[in-house]
Amino acid sequence: MNASLSDLQKKFQDRLLKGETAIDAHLTDGGPFMKAYDHAYKARLVEILTEEFEGLHTLLGDEQFFSTLSEYVDAFPSTEKSARWLGRHLPGWLKSSERWGQQPVVASMAAFEWMIGLAFDAPDAKLIGVAEIGKVPPEAWPMLTFTFHPALNTVELDFDVSAFYQAAKAEEDPDGPPVAYEQPVTWAAWRDPEAMIVTYRPLDLDEAMALKAAREGQTFDGICEIVADHTDADEAAVRAAGLLRIWVESGWVIGLDAEGMSW
Amino acid sequence: MALEGFGLGLRPQHFPDILGDDPDATAGVDWFEIISENFINVGGPPLRNMMLVRERFPMVMHGVSLSIGSTDPLDMDYLAGLKALADLVEPELISDHLCWTGVHGLNMHDLLPLPMTEETVEHVAGRVRQVQDYLGRQFMLENASTYVTFEEDEMTEWAFLSAICERADCNILLDVNNIYVSGFNHGFSTDAYLNGVPAECIKQIHLAGHEHNGDYIVDTHDEPVPDYVLALYEKAIDRFGMVPTMIERDANIPPFAELVRELQGVRRIVEERRTMVLA
Ligand SMILES: [Fe+2]
Numbered sequence: 001m002n003a004s005l006s007d008l009q010k011k012f013q014d015r016l017l018k019g020e021t022a023i024d025a026h027l028t029d030g031g032p033f034m035k036a037y038d039h040a041y042k043a044r045l046v047e048i049l050t051e052e053f054e055g056l057h058t059l060l061g062d063e064q065f066f067s068t069l070s071e072y073v074d075a076f077p078s079t080e081k082s083a084r085w086l087g088r089h090l091p092g093w094l095k096s097s098e099r100w101g102q103q104p105v106v107a108s109m110a111a112f113e114w115m116i117g118l119a120f121d122a123p124d125a126k127l128i129g130v131a132e133i134g135k136v137p138p139e140a141w142p143m144l145t146f147t148f149h150p151a152l153n154t155v156e157l158d159f160d161v162s163a164f165y166q167a168a169k170a171e172e173d174p175d176g177p178p179v180a181y182e183q184p185v186t187w188a189a190w191r192d193p194e195a196m197i198v199t200y201r202p203l204d205l206d207e208a209m210a211l212k213a214a215r216e217g218q219t220f221d222g223i224c225e226i227v228a229d230h231t232d233a234d235e236a237a238v239r240a241a242g243l244l245r246i247w248v249e250s251g252w253v254i255g256l257d258a259e260g261m262s263w
Numbered sequence: 264m265a266l267e268g269f270g271l272g273l274r275p276q277h278f279p280d281i282l283g284d285d286p287d288a289t290a291g292v293d294w295f296e297i298i299s300e301n302f303i304n305v306g307g308p309p310l311r312n313m314m315l316v317r318e319r320f321p322m323v324m325h326g327v328s329l330s331i332g333s334t335d336p337l338d339m340d341y342l343a344g345l346k347a348l349a350d351l352v353e354p355e356l357i358s359d360h361l362c363w364t365g366v367h368g369l370n371m372h373d374l375l376p377l378p379m380t381e382e383t384v385e386h387v388a389g390r391v392r393q394v395q396d397y398l399g400r401q402f403m404l405e406n407a408s409t410y411v412t413f414e415e416d417e418m419t420e421w422a423f424l425s426a427i428c429e430r431a432d433c434n435i436l437l438d439v440n441n442i443y444v445s446g447f448n449h450g451f452s453t454d455a456y457l458n459g460v461p462a463e464c465i466k467q468i469h470l471a472g473h474e475h476n477g478d479y480i481v482d483t484h485d486e487p488v489p490d491y492v493l494a495l496y497e498k499a500i501d502r503f504g505m506v507p508t509m510i511e512r513d514a515n516i517p518p519f520a521e522l523v524r525e526l527q528g529v530r531r532i533v534e535e536r537r538t539m540v541l542a
Contacts, residue, residue, distance in 0.1 A: 008415065010366060010367070037375065040373050081344075082303065120307055196308050
């Protein structure tokens, strides 16, 4: 036996991922305890995901939950350095999967939980206060753009899963199943800057669209135009300014810029 | 300042005890070890609490994902994160395992065994040097528990570990439990292991518990350190002197006070040993 390091690693990994046995001939005595590695791989990944998706676990029950996670782990071998990110693809995969694609409540729950996890431990960043908005000169406003805190995240949900999620987290019986929305609703989750507690709320349609545009780098003028589609044209600027104030007060905004203008 | 005394692995469920009002809660705990990956590119409560602990205690950083033995290129994004964390935490020591965790861009999230060959020694030593150059400081490798060995092996595990440390000019985090576990699984002499590693390179010791499955042992870190691992630890300190020592507990995690008591037991062993030697 004289296989190279890279050859042995490829064969070893193929056994863990696909159950292939080419490595066995290279193991001393055929590797009688290889099962310790075989079992560890999937079990560990599923265990980590279980901690991240308690609401989904309650929603699906043990059997469906674990078989779904097992399918997911097979579909998405980890490319993450930290196991923290293993669930990254789960909401999107559920939404498009053959098994759960027709039951959007499942993807809604996973997306909601993932968003809350992101809000909990996203990197810290220095917020701007309302006073800094007051300092922006009038000529800068039209081209003003915003940078948002990494802990702020949004998801579009087909079901209102929040009450069910809270009950599952508290290990209480939910009052009932999550309720379907007539139209998808955007939720935002963020971290309260002082208490460092995760907070979340649904957004009105105009706020959702304005926030989406603002996070993509849209100017204040552009945001006013979006808001104008939902209100009287002459009230749009007031509504947009009001939204901005709420965002700043909530601890969502970390930067203002107007094409390099300084004030 | 060099690391001294006895430590524990920092676990989130113990933050309230460590950061609470009772200073006796941490009596006999000289330092903490963090899992590096848990604090790379994160903020919020986990980072804030860890840094509050850091204000009061020396710390060491212990990684699980460097994959020093992999034939994939070193992950420079990961190393950048590790370096940024080290700049923040200013740890006394930084370590990871002598293992690999995946190839072809994948991570098995497990500490996988390396064939103990001259090719691997050369490969790993070169990468440790790269890591040390990048971090601007010495690095430590920990011996992992293993459940298989390879037909390709050309040397013992202690010769393998020693050769890498010599060639890379790095240090060793000696896990006494892992020596016991691997020794049991592969039938090697744990005494020969202790005698076969360079004493001057051993800068930290891990103790832990494990799961006996009859014909093999799995390194689960879910039980107190068993007496026969402590007996091997006594031999280790007889040979290496007092090396900063800690208990790792990663599953079935007990109340903080229980770990503190267990650590005090380890301290007593060292102190009794020392009195014996002096007498
Ligand atoms: Fe260890």
